[in-house]
Amino acid sequence: MQATIDISWLTVSLFLLTLVIPAAINAYFRLKLGKEIVTAVARMTIQLILVGLYLGVLFELNNPWLNIAWLLVMVLVGASAILSGAKLPKRALFSPLAIALSAATFPLMVLLLIVLLQPSPFYSAQYLIPLAGMLLGNGLSGNIVALQRLFSAFSEKKADYESALVLGATPRQAAWPFVQSALQQSQAPILASMATTGLVTLPGMMTGQILGGTDPMIAVKYQLIIMVAIFVMLSISVTIALLLTLRVALHSTGYIAIKQLSHE
Known part of the structure; x- marks a missing residue:
């Protein structure tokens, strides 16, 4: 079996550009969800990074x-x-x-x-x-x-x-x-x-x-x-x-x- 393939942060950042699609749908249909989309993505990104850092420490300490x-x-x-x-x-x-x-x-x-x-x-x-x-x-x-x-x-x-x-x-x-x-x-x-x-x-x-x-x-x-x-x-x-x-x-x-x- 192939080992896990790592993904660079640059690649992740480029993939996030696909969010232009739901943003365009929101604008075209005037859904007024722009603020919610930006907030949700920003919070998700920050929270996942912080949790990833914390879990790394948690796994290492294993207390x-x-x-x-x-x-x-x-x-x-x-x-x-x-x-x-x-x-x-x-x-x-x-x-x-x-x-x-x-x-x-x-x-x-x-x-x-x-x-x-x-x-x-x-x-x-x-x-x-x-x-x-x-x-x-x-x-x-x-x-x-x-x-x-x-x-x-x-x-x-x-x-x-x-x-x-x-x-x-x-x-x-x-x-x-x-x-x-x-x-x-x-x-x-x-x-x-x-x-x-x-x-x-x-x-x-x-x-x-x-x-x-x-x-x-x-x-x-x-x-x-x-x-x-x-x-x-x-x-x-x-x-x-x-x-x-x-x-x-x-x-x-x-x-x-x-x-x-x-x-x-």
Whole structure:
């Protein structure tokens, strides 16, 4: 297998000139996304370079406490990003989201690192950080979809919810169909992706390994494990996030608390 081909920064800079195409589309159709495009590309470039430099140091030091601290930072930033994406108040829901992500990520990381992959040492930053990043990164969109779906249901189906309360249902029982719908919506994209992986798409992890010179069947094994881990992590985190969010939002006052939380 061919070794990984390095790319010079000059080549990378020249390739970035292809951004002229989306910029031209933005100008022609008057999408007014110029500022957002420039900001997104600039932030992505700066953040990736800084992370690359930091991870280089992190891999070299390979200190377990630094690795765990970085993992905690990833979880906290992920919780904040979910609430920002779902446009929900961080003050009330940050803790439930952080708990949900932690409860889903940490046990799976233990299973992946200690039982399956067994790197030496088991806390190796080379494995811990990228795997945690893939789990959390893929869990963000699912949690955003779930929370948006949950709170939009209280707005769109307010009559159904209040009717259930009038008929004697508890707030939790009245909201249960909304939780079920949110879970279904959040899992639909990952299930569709899993169903077409290998036939329609080659995921980033597998593609990166193959480009890096890894045997295709070894890349397949890694991809199979990580896809299952992502699905399990998403299922656990979304379920816990919905249940804890519902508990915070409803407590003992039913729809009024949901309405106040949604507009906080």
